[in-house]
Amino acid sequence: MNAELKQRFARGETTVGLFIGLGSTMAAEVVAASGADWLLADLEHGGGDESQIGDIVTAAAAYGVPTLVRVETPERIRVGRVLDSGAAGVMLPRITSAEQVAEARRGQLYPPQGIRGVASYNRAARWGQDREALDRANGDTITVVQIETLAALDTVDEIAAQPGVDVLFVGPLDLSYALGVPRQFDAPVFQQALDRVLEAGRRHGVSVGILAANLEAAKAYQKRGFTFLTIGSDSTLLAQAVHDTVTGLKAQG
Numbered sequence: 001m002n003a004e005l006k007q008r009f010a011r012g013e014t015t016v017g018l019f020i021g022l023g024s025t026m027a028a029e030v031v032a033a034s035g036a037d038w039l040l041a042d043l044e045h046g047g048g049d050e051s052q053i054g055d056i057v058t059a060a061a062a063y064g065v066p067t068l069v070r071v072e073t074p075e076r077i078r079v080g081r082v083l084d085s086g087a088a089g090v091m092l093p094r095i096t097s098a099e100q101v102a103e104a105r106r107g108q109l110y111p112p113q114g115i116r117g118v119a120s121y122n123r124a125a126r127w128g129q130d131r132e133a134l135d136r137a138n139g140d141t142i143t144v145v146q147i148e149t150l151a152a153l154d155t156v157d158e159i160a161a162q163p164g165v166d167v168l169f170v171g172p173l174d175l176s177y178a179l180g181v182p183r184q185f186d187a188p189v190f191q192q193a194l195d196r197v198l199e200a201g202r203r204h205g206v207s208v209g210i211l212a213a214n215l216e217a218a219k220a221y222q223k224r225g226f227t228f229l230t231i232g233s234d235s236t237l238l239a240q241a242v243h244d245t246v247t248g249l250k251a252q253g
Contacts, residue, residue: 019233023048076107086123089142096151098158148174
């Protein structure tokens with residue numbers, strides 16, 4: 001699954017997924033069963049923790065859906081632990097430079113290319129029964145880099161050029177705040193920033209993703225060239241569905 005998803009990114013195919021922020025394995029399974037191309041378990045802002053990643057990976061894999069994980073920080077130990085739990089790759093938040101990406105990538109790769117600790121008694125190696133997984137891991141592991149700071153935006157071309165980067169991901173809220181236009185997604189400076197990230201992705205053959213608030217926004221982003229599309233999260237979709245249903249019924253008196 002991991003290698004196939006990585007290849008889809010390389011081919012520039014559009015994929016659609018969801019943030020998993022409730023910390024619920026069952027919610028993750030529902031999303032996987034509903035046709036998502038991937039799940040993105042959120043350890044930066046979500047309600048779960050590392051101990052749940054293995055269960056989420058297993059639940060999603062039953063439907064042939066890979067799990068990505070947004071780690072709290074790009075430190076080697078944080079990255080290595082979620083990969084050992086079977087995650088297909090990681091999203092790196094709060095990136096500020098290409099050098100930081102390179103260092104985070106080292107934490108994803110086994111020696112001699114990197115510094116990831118080597119162990120086979122984990123889910124990623126099927127509890128020691130698939131030692132060849134160690135040989136495949138360096139080529140299959142997915143890297144998603146968030147472009148959500150001014151420093152990342154200023155160096156987005158250098159970040160996109162880093163070996164192993166599969167996706168540049170715009171965090172709209174963080175980036176709008178960094179640009180001084182909080183939640184003003186139509187502001188010219190924000191739109192120019194999106195163009196800059198898209199151009200860097202095109203120049204270096206890297207997919208570009210973004211978090212969309214709803215289906216219409218996602219369609220507009222897709223037309224613009226974004227191919228890694230996140231339509232909200234498990235919690236936001238649940239909240240919206242409940243709100244729409246309840247208010248619709250109440251409106252009828």
